[in-house]
Amino acid sequence: MVSAWYENVPSCLPGEVVVALSLPPSVARSPLGTTLRWSATHGLMRAAIRRQVRAGNPDARLLLDPVLQADPFPHYERLRGRHPFAMGAFARLTVHHDIATAVLRSDDFGVTHPTQVVPAPARAALALAGPTRHPGPIDPPSMLAVDAPDHPRYRKLVTRAFTARRVAALRERTTEIARELLDDMERDVRAGETVDLVARYASLLPVTVISEMLGVPTSMREQFLAWGDGAATSLDMGLTRQAHASMERNLAALHDWMRDHLRRLRREPGDDLLSGLVGEVDEEGAGLTEQELVSTALLVLAAGFETTVNLIGNGASQLFAHPEQRERLVAEPDLWPNAVDEVLRFDPPVERTARRAKVDTEVAGEAIPAGDLVVTVLAGANRDPQVFADPAAFDVARVNAKEHLAFSSGPHFCLGAQLARMEGEVALRALFERHPHLAPAGAPRRRPTRILRGYAELPVRLTPAVSAAR
Numbered sequence: 119m120v121s122a123w124y125e126n127v128p129s130c131l132p133g134e135v136v137v138a139l140s141l142p143p144s145v146a147r148s149p150l151g152t153t154l155r156w157s158a159t160h161g162l163m164r165a166a167i168r169r170q171v172r173a174g175n176p177d178a179r180l181l182l183d184p185v186l187q188a189d190p191f192p193h194y195e196r197l198r199g200r201h202p203f204a205m206g207a208f209a210r211l212t213v214h215h216d217i218a219t220a221v222l223r224s225d226d227f228g229v230t231h232p233t234q235v236v237p238a239p240a241r242a243a244l245a246l247a248g249p250t251r252h253p254g255p256i257d258p259p260s261m262l263a264v265d266a267p268d269h270p271r272y273r274k275l276v277t278r279a280f281t282a283r284r285v286a287a288l289r290e291r292t293t294e295i296a297r298e299l300l301d302d303m304e305r306d307v308r309a310g311e312t313v314d315l316v317a318r319y320a321s322l323l324p325v326t327v328i329s330e331m332l333g334v335p336t337s338m339r340e341q342f343l344a345w346g347d348g349a350a351t352s353l354d355m356g357l358t359r360q361a362h363a364s365m366e367r368n369l370a371a372l373h374d375w376m377r378d379h380l381r382r383l384r385r386e387p388g389d390d391l392l393s394g395l396v397g398e399v400d401e402e403g404a405g406l407t408e409q410e411l412v413s414t415a416l417l418v419l420a421a422g423f424e425t426t427v428n429l430i431g432n433g434a435s436q437l438f439a440h441p442e443q444r445e446r447l448v449a450e451p452d453l454w455p456n457a458v459d460e461v462l463r464f465d466p467p468v469e470r471t472a473r474r475a476k477v478d479t480e481v482a483g484e485a486i487p488a489g490d491l492v493v494t495v496l497a498g499a500n501r502d503p504q505v506f507a508d509p510a511a512f513d514v515a516r517v518n519a520k521e522h523l524a525f526s527s528g529p530h531f532c533l534g535a536q537l538a539r540m541e542g543e544v545a546l547r548a549l550f551e552r553h554p555h556l557a558p559a560g561a562p563r564r565r566p567t568r569i570l571r572g573y574a575e576l577p578v579r580l581t582p583a584v585s586a587a588r
């Protein structure tokens with residue numbers, strides 16, 4: 119049975135009205151609903167990307183080819199000749215620092231989410247399938263997927279937990295966590311043996327820090343990592359049906375857990391960020407609605423560990439590949455904070471993001487009609503020779519490393535940037551000071567995600583520890 123409704127579908131431009139039929143909620147939640155949602159978004163997108171591959175579009179090839187994704191930088195250099203935009207798989211795309219910054223900061227552009235990218239006929243199918251009950255990090259009401267006036271309303275509620283002062287206060291505890299993790303690793307693995315640095319260190323440090331900040335039990339950290347890994351593909355376009363179904367399942371598990379946890383906090387609030395947020399819920403709509411609360415809590419939790427793991431893994435990998443830079447850090451440890459920014463510039467954990475023109479506009483002389491998407495390749499902008507001298511060199515002493523766009527720019531600039539920098543510095547420094555001769559052991563394995571770039575597995579050989587008491 120279907121019922122008719124009229125809705126200003128969120129994916130529409132102002133004034134655009136779609137007349138749609140919707141399935142009853144029980145069907146929307148069923149495999150049929152999932153299949154319809156997949157077909158109307160990722161399925162269509164996948165077919166469009168494949169068509170572009172056949173037409174010879176190199177960016178479309180990159181999106182579907184894990185081998186090219188392992189080293190996308192030569193591709194970005196080929197695109198650099200196209201200014202201000204090259205043609206991406208399904209939208210204009212830029213690898214230029216000035217253009218990316220201009221788009222990300224412009225009031226003429228807003229954020230975008232997957233349902234906006236689908237062609238008009240597919241929106242009807244999407245409306246029929248009904249909204250997912252478990253919106254992901256780039257679905258409204260996540261703060262990553264909304265513009266003003268909602269965006270500053272959500273962001274304001276959590277900003278105070280991430281100020282430089284609050285982050286500085288967390289440094290000591292983060293150092294302790296790093297020490298505990300290194301101790302655990304040494305207890306279980308002898309010098310000369312192989313261990314996966316991602317599983318035993320890079321993933322555990324950020325999830326422990328953010329769990330403690332949010333007041334979620336650290337005993338859940340392995341479970342969060344498993345759900346988070348399963349849901350991380352929600353940032354990507356053109357997922358296979360299986361990957362999409364798995365992503366929806368993992369998002370559902372995260373939502374269910376968070377909903378229950380917030381209910382517990384309402385009964386017994388603690389002295390943590392989420393307990394503070396719970397007090398903001400207002401059924402009248404004046405504060406956060408239940409859905410806004412869950413989305414905000416989940417975004418902060420997942421953003422807190424899904425990205426920083428890549429910073430630590432990518433950082434370790436770059437330091438393995440550049441022993442002379444490692445030696446420089448031994449001689450000049452004050453360079454560690456800058457080294458972290460250089461890792462973020464050189465091998466950023468978030469590869470690209472996108473914006474949608476809200477009005478007819480123009481960027482560097484190119485007209486962009488309202489509704490068009492623009493992809494900003496943060497990893498490409500970070501190697502723009504107009505900003506960074508010798509951009510393909512990894513240089514921990516680079517004077518302007520901080521000018522990277524790894525944390526984006528404009529109103530959605532990463533809320534956790536200070537925290538991520540501090541965690542990256544503490545984690546990498548503690549690791550290499552404890553194990554000065556740490557070496558890779560065997561081939562690393564990359565995560566299957568395309569927007570998030572990092573390692574799923576980074577085997578290393580432990581060397582005798584310098585001092586467990588450090």
Ligand code: HEM
Nearest residue numbers: 261262421422425426429468471525526530532533534538
């Ligand atoms: C190295 C680690 C990290 C990187 C590379 C990173 C990168 C980013 C990027 C690129 C964006 C903006 C996306 C866009 O403009 O479309 C973003 C937003 C965000 N990040 Fe991070 N992030 C990191 C760590 C963290 C941490 C530790 C947290 C905190 C818990 C966090 C919380 C957020 C939040 C809440 C947003 C949304 C901000 C908004 O929409 O206003 N991130 N991050």
